[in-house]
Amino acid sequence: MKEKELRRSMAVFTIGTVMKLTDLTARQIRYYEEQGLIEPQRTETNRRMYSLDNVDRLLEIKDYLAEGLNMTAIRRIYDEKQHKSKRPQEVKEHHLTDDDVRRILYKELLNTSSFNPNDTTSWNKNL
DNA sequence: ATTCTAACA
DNA sequence: TGTTAGGA
Numbered sequence: 130m131k132e133k134e135l136r137r138s139m140a141v142f143t144i145g146t147v148m149k150l151t152d153l154t155a156r157q158i159r160y161y162e163e164q165g166l167i168e169p170q171r172t173e174t175n176r177r178m179y180s181l182d183n184v185d186r187l188l189e190i191k192d193y194l195a196e197g198l199n200m201t202a203i204r205r206i207y208d209e210k211q212h213k214s215k216r217p218q219e220v221k222e223h224h225l226t227d228d229d230v231r232r233i234l235y236k237e238l239l240n241t242s243s244f245n246p247n248d249t250t251s252w253n254k255n256l
Numbered sequence: 257a258t259t260c261t262a263a264c265a
Numbered sequence: 266t267g268t269t270a271g272g273a
Contacts, residue, residue, distance in 0.1 A: 143258080143259080144258085144259065144260095145258065145259080154266075154267080155259075155260095156266060156267065156268085157266075159260085159261090160266080174259090174260095174273070175259085175260065175261095175273080176258085176259060176260080177259080177260085
């Protein structure tokens with residue numbers, strides 16, 4: 130099952146095709162790279178080359194953005210994952226990753242200023 | 257024709 | 266984020 134991983138990580142798309150595939154503007158795609166969300170390869174002429182994994186992540190980012198999250202919030206989500214994959218000890222929480230993301234999302238929504246947690250009653254109590 | 261960086265009437 | 270200038 131390693132051939133598959135190789136292909137998904139193989140950079141074969143130009144920013145132009147990624148734009149069509151993700152419906153994002155070149156500006157956004159480059160900006161998300163600046164934020165450390167993706168790391169496309171570069172050709173000898175400095176052109177960006179994206180892999181399927183890169184495209185998938187961009188689509189995820191687009192979803193998070195649609196849910197009202199800001200860059201710092203999204204950045205944290207991927208940073209958390211990176212931390213966990215580097216800690217073989219915490220096997221326990223490896224299974225809660227998906228739910229963890231959910232919690233992070235809500236927590237960040239509070240800082241997105243589009244909500245008033247002040248007078249809302251109980252949905253955010255145990256976050 | 258495409259993409260890149262930098263910058264903002 | 267959009268857009269544009271000036272290069273590659």
